[in-house]
Each structure stands twice: as structure tokens, then as C-alpha cells.
Amino acid sequence: MNELTFTNGRIVLFDRVVHGSINIRDGVIADISESPSRSGQDLEGDTVIPGCVELHTDHIESHLQPRPKVRWNLQAALRAHDGQIATSGITTVFDALRVGMEGDTEFGAQDMCDIAQIIAESAEQDSLRAEHFIHLRCEVSVDDVVEHFDALSGNPRVRLASLMDHAPGQRQFVDPAAYRLYYQGKKKLSDADFERYCARRTSESERNSDRNRKLIAQRCQAQGTAIASHDDALPAHVEESIGLGVALAEFPTTIEAARLSHEAGLLVLMGAPNVVRGGSHSGNVSARTLLELGCLDILSSDYVHFSLIQAAFFLADDGATDLAHAVRLILANPAEAARLDDRGRIETGRRADLVRVRTASGQPPRVHSVWREGNRVA
Numbered sequence: 001m002n003e004l005t006f007t008n009g010r011i012v013l014f015d016r017v018v019h020g021s022i023n024i025r026d027g028v029i030a031d032i033s034e035s036p037s038r039s040g041q042d043l044e045g046d047t048v049i050p051g052c053v054e055l056h057t058d059h060i061e062s063h064l065q066p067r068p069k070v071r072w073n074l075q076a077a078l079r080a081h082d083g084q085i086a087t088s089g090i091t092t093v094f095d096a097l098r099v100g101m102e103g104d105t106e107f108g109a110q111d112m113c114d115i116a117q118i119i120a121e122s123a124e125q126d127s128l129r130a131e132h133f134i135h136l137r138c139e140v141s142v143d144d145v146v147e148h149f150d151a152l153s154g155n156p157r158v159r160l161a162s163l164m165d166h167a168p169g170q171r172q173f174v175d176p177a178a179y180r181l182y183y184q185g186k187k188k189l190s191d192a193d194f195e196r197y198c199a200r201r202t203s204e205s206e207r208n209s210d211r212n213r214k215l216i217a218q219r220c221q222a223q224g225t226a227i228a229s230h231d232d233a234l235p236a237h238v239e240e241s242i243g244l245g246v247a248l249a250e251f252p253t254t255i256e257a258a259r260l261s262h263e264a265g266l267l268v269l270m271g272a273p274n275v276v277r278g279g280s281h282s283g284n285v286s287a288r289t290l291l292e293l294g295c296l297d298i299l300s301s302d303y304v305h306f307s308l309i310q311a312a313f314f315l316a317d318d319g320a321t322d323l324a325h326a327v328r329l330i331l332a333n334p335a336e337a338a339r340l341d342d343r344g345r346i347e348t349g350r351r352a353d354l355v356r357v358r359t360a361s362g363q364p365p366r367v368h369s370v371w372r373e374g375n376r377v378a
């Protein structure tokens with residue numbers, strides 16, 4: 001039997017914070033005591049939280065293509081990404097892969113199949129620090145999204161699919177001016193080219209989105225894959241999501257959509273960078289506002305890995321909520337949304353996925369060490 005004890009830690013439990021020790025046997029939390037242990041590794045008063053569960057990060061792409069036209073070895077890219085994930089305190093990650101290409105990328109459908117395969121192989125060989133699953137980000141406005149979905153959905157690591165429509169005038173960018181500001185700049189298009197791009201994307205959305213959204217939702221239901229909505233803005237969007245069996249509302253863009261989703265029992269996910277920056281980069285609703293209104297359930301690191309732990313400690317330091325609640329947003333609720341009931345809390349019988357965090361006044365928290373199932377991974 002492998003046994004490990006940590007003592008003198010500030011332990012963040014599901015509903016409160018205690019000072020004490022944790023005993024781990026064979027990768028599982030065997031005992032939590034609110035008194036110091038005479039033996040074991042001294043945590044010197046550092047804070048211990050469960051390993052973070054990250055549902056939506058597309059960071060692997062930037063490791064695979066670190067510069068335009070530069071492709072890195074896939075396995076090396078995955079390991080580099082995995083290293084950053086683990087050192088950010090994330091022990092379970094859903095790597096978001098694009099399904100349905102918007103036509104503005106150097107990545108193709110085959111690339112996503114290759115990434116999915118290497119993730120599955122590496123997970124099988126237990127050669128990664130964090131545990132990796134796959135989140136299929138399905139752009140339902142695109143003609144061949146269902147075909148791409150079918151090519152990927154048999155991968156055993158696929159556990160989550162989100163249904164998104166990023167055509168102009170839709171959801172994330174209901175305001176055409178905000179859409180222009182974001183996409184014309186990002187794509188470096190002239191005014192005329194941008195108009196042509198918008199016309200094409202709008203007609204694709206009108207032609208495809210409704211049908212593809214339903215087809216993919218049906219497939220997810222049949223395969224037992226959790227479904228997320230994405231950027232819902234209007235009551236009609238939320239109603240549609242409920243009808244499709246959606247469990248998770250990713251990045252609702254208005255207070256109304258977030259409130260209606262939360263009231264209907266969907267878990268509302270927002271970006272941790274939104275919390276750290278104090279607002280949304282595309283001018284939509286702030287995560288902090290949703291927290292104050294009681295309709296924020298999950299934070300995702302989105303485009304900055306480290307933002308999860310940063311956001312949780314920031315919210316607690318700032319008095320927006322207590323640390324146990326902030327930690328539920330980055331851990332317990334995402335684990336529940338992903339149907340992973342063996343982790344997400346420091347609790348007897350759960351996996352010993354733990355992060356030791358050192359804090360100092362006026363500085364971002366520092367990840368000191370990380371264990372997955374009792375094994376040190378960072």
C-alpha cells in the first residue's frame with residue numbers, strides 16, 4: 001500500500017476551510033483530520049485545494065502551431081501543453097478541439113483527429129501529468145460539422161460537446177460593431193473583404209445551424225456525451241438549449257440568458273480571465289456580476305491556464321465570496337458537470353488530486369506542488 005500524509009495545511013473542504021492533515025492511501029483520500037499529524041510532510045501552513053477541473057481550453061493549438069506556418073511535433077506539443085496545465089494546478093482537463101472549421105485557420109479536420117488520437121494514446125499509456133479528456137467545440141453553422149463530429153466522436157476520451165454559432169449577428173456578437181471590431185482586426189481584412197466574409201458566414205448559419213445543432217445534440221444524447229450551449233444571449237436560445245438536453249451553459253453573454261439557464265438547472269460557466277480582468281474581452285456580461293446575482297456555477301481558464309487559481313483566490317481576497325465557494329466554482333461544479341464524481345472535492349474516498357498553494361499579500365497565488373491520485377505531477 002502507498003501511503004502519504006500531509007500535515008499543517010490550510011485545507012479547503014467543500015463548505016469550509018480547516019487547519020489540519022490529510023492521509024492518502026493508494027491515491028485516494030483516506031482521512032482528513034482537523035488536528036496536526038505527528039508525522040508526514042509539513043505544508044508549512046500553505047493552502048491545499050483539490051486539483052482543478054478545466055472544461056474549456058483550446059491551448060493545445062498554440063503549442064502545435066507556435067508561429068504561423070510552423071508545425072511542432074504533436075506529441076511534444078501535447079507534453080508542453082500538459083506541463084503548463086499541471087503547473088497551473090489543473091489535474092483534469094478537457095482539451096477543446098474544433099469541429100467544423102470556420103475557414104480562417106491553418107488547421108484542418110484531420111489535424112483535430114490526430115490531436116484526439118494522441119491524447120487518447122497518451123492517456124492510455126498514462127504518460128501525461130494531468131488527466132486529459134476531449135471537448136468537441138462544434139461550430140454548427142459550418143456545412144460539414146456533422147461529418148467532422150462523426151469522425152471524432154468515437155474517440156474514448158470525448159466526454160463533452162459544445163454547440164456554437166459564431167456567424168455575425170449571432171450570440172457572442174449580437175452587436176455588429178463588436179463583431180467587426182473583433183473579427184476584422186483578428187483576420188486583418190479590408191472593409192470589402194470583411195463584408196464578403198460576413199455575407200458568407202451569415203448564409204452558412206441560416207442554412208445549417210438549426211439542423212446541425214439538433215443532429216449533434218441527438219448524437220450526444222445517444223452516446224452519453226454531456227452537451228454545452230455556447231454564448232447564449234436571448235431567452236429563445238436558452239429555451240432551445242433546454243430542449244436539446246444541454247447540461248452546461250458556456251459563456252452566456254447576457255444577464256438574462258445566464259439567469260434563465262441557472263434557474264433551469266443548467267450549470268453556468270464563465271471565463272476566469274473575465275474575473276481576473278474585471279470584465280469580458282468582447283464587451284459581454286461580467287462573470288463578477290453573475291456571481292453577485294447568484295447565477296455563476298463554474299469558472300474555466302479559457303485562454304489563460306493560470307487564471308483558474310488566480311480567479312478563485314482573487315474572489316476570496318476581494319471579499320466577493322469565501323474561499324470554499326470560490327473553489328467550488330473551479331472544482332466541484334465542473335467535476336459534476338463532466339459527470340466525474342470521483343474528484344473535485346477534498347473528501348474521504350475521493351481521488352487525492354491536490355494542489356498546494358502558497359499565498360503572499362499583494363501577489364498572485366503560487367502553485368507550490370501538485371499531486372494526481374497521490375503522485376506528484378508538478
Ligand SMILES: [Fe+2]
Nearest residue numbers: 164172230231
Ligand atoms: Fe464564443
